[in-house]
Amino acid sequence: MPSTMPSHDAIILGAGAAGLMCAAVAGQRGKRVLLVDHADRPGKKILISGGGRCNFTNLHTAPDRFLSANPHFAKSALARYSPQDFLSLVERHGIGWHEKTLGQLFCDGSAKAIVEMLLGECERGGVALHLGHAASAIDHADGRFRVTLGGVVHDAPALVIATGGPSIPKMGATGFAYDLARRFGLKVVEPRPALVPLTLGGDDVLFRELSGVAADVVARTGKTAFREAALFTHRGLSGPAILQISSYWKHGTPVGIDFLPGRAQGWLREAKRAQPRSTLRRQLAEALPERLAVTLAERLGHADELSALTDRRLDEAERTLSAWSFTPNGTEGYAKAEVTAGGIATAELSSQTMQAKRVQGLYGVGEAVDVTGWLGGYNFQWAWASGVAAGQSL
Template identity: 70%
Template sequence: MERYDAIVLGAGAAGLMCAAEAGLRGRRVLVIDHAERAGKKILISGGGRCNFTNIGTVPERFLSANPHFARSALSRYTPADFLALVERYGIAWHEKTLGQLFCDGSAKQIVAMLLEEVERGGGTVVCGHGVTDVSHADGQFAVTTTQGRFSAPALVIATGGPSIPRMGATGFAYDLARQFGLKVVEPRPALVPLTLGGDDVLFRELSGVSAEVVASAGGASFREAALFTHRGLSGPAILQVSSFWRHGAPVAVDFLPDRSAEWLLDAKRASPQATLRALLRDVMPDRLANVLAERVGQSGVFAPNDPLGRIADATLRDAGGQLAAWRFHPNGTEGFAKAEVTAGGISTAELSSKTMEAKRVPGLYVVGEAVDVTGWLGGYNFQWAWSSGWAAAQAI
């Protein structure tokens, strides 16, 4: 049995970061992953360019049963810290909307950087090792894989959640947590497209149409693009609110976020011969304008091509309110297969927010997506991976 100072399960963002930092602190570290290569989810992120952090990272942009849990790690290893590492490796980057930082080139550069950091710290990464058993006795964790047995006084769970199973993602972290008596907050898909049924099925006909909206669910609102799909709703605004949405609840969409509540009355006075359909076509894709105009007027009170001058003010006010808070009733999500991340996970109540160590199992650490901490879309989850991995490494 080979002995190490720490064994990290999972060669993803959090695991590699933890291994690199612990190695640079003089620890002998082994990283084990069942996939054939390290960093598989990093490689596909950001369209292959890796949205590696967000300069707007603050604890308030993370979901957790304990909203304060992420504060310590995020404050001690910041986006500026990771950006300094990226620049030290000469990786060109650019800022896109809303503080999102991407590689100019390829996500492969981030994986190569992390692997080089692990190597610089003397760490070892082994892939293609399926873990068959983990045990703990006499202060040592023993890990049995399909290719060997290893032991260490510190074990780091960095195997993520079950989102994107085609990349090899599983619920292994939760099984291991339960084995050691740690509670798990029910995992659910997050940053995931929503599916529509019932009266909303008509909107599936708009597949491929996108528009800038304000989407709201669960007390959160985001102004970004929404995309209609053959199954329902997607796009950044919808992915964002999906993390807050719960089954049975509506999602409200403001299709005209730059218009006042009285805009149709103003339009009626300015151009009484204008129609709702024509006005909507001026500010959104024609196909979407047609459907919304027809649905708003479907009560028979007015038709999409009726001149505004013939429509009562109260009716126009109601129509404006409907367009500003269109209520969709999703019947579900596209599940873990299409979810970018997993909400829920190993309970933060079980862990130290400073070290990520399990309070009841000395030497056991949990980092990254496996923890019940989920960031907004746009680089936040990578920053949590870097920060939590770094925090654990300081304690190993």
């Protein structure tokens, strides 16, 4: 028979970004918190993020930079715990940081500093950490949750699901959060890989020969567009612009690429007047990597000098180059996805506290919930903000 430990005020499943933040906040409010993870170390995804320097937040955080079935859900938590709040915590711990492009904040040194900071905050709150054991049983009766770990039953009136999504399975990520939520009767928005490279097939396979070539582009799908770098890979398309657009992309729909963003209409006509003996390939090579310029010119079928091309054909080439259509045949899946879109339905949770509306004491935070941020620190900010919201409510 399993033995029973003294009860806790809250058991938090998952010692990632959201779980660590939630535990620290609740612990420092005087709650007796047990933080559990099946991994042998906390914060594994934090450690590999941002190339090992952890892109821990984004100064431009706003609710419209998050995807969710309910676009308003994230507003409350994000408003109550801002990037500046987390930055103040970072500075209080003496961690050096710097801003990169587009409001992204990184550690000057290793991401380990962020994990150590969060563990230090947990220690201040007297949080009990239980690592290296998966829960063998989770039960709920009489208003209490019982979690069996290594043959020992721990119980509490509150249980927080902070186990993330299945992205990056080599780090031990699984769909455990969704299975558990469904067991408690909560709806789950179908999860899918997000911030993930796209794969190409059919006629687009020829572009795989450009593997390693990158260019500044505008990538579009539907009404959504991002201007950042795109990278050709041996499987298809990647780079920040593509990762961003992947979260909005639906299977079977095209992705449009503007290879020359910012060019005024009629620029090829002007080039023809100024340099009639130039070619389309040469014009493209002035703005794009040579291999990409050659491939685009060949696909357009314009090898002649500009003077031999009519203005109409030049206009057509311009239009094609500004909206080159790729139809990806899929993504590289959870193995390469930075995050998971979908998750515990926001309709099931309070946006103020992250507590389930129909199950007293059950909470969902971070990536486990159907809130997915843009690339560049937004998902960490959601982890911190949702973790704080739950931690203040426990």
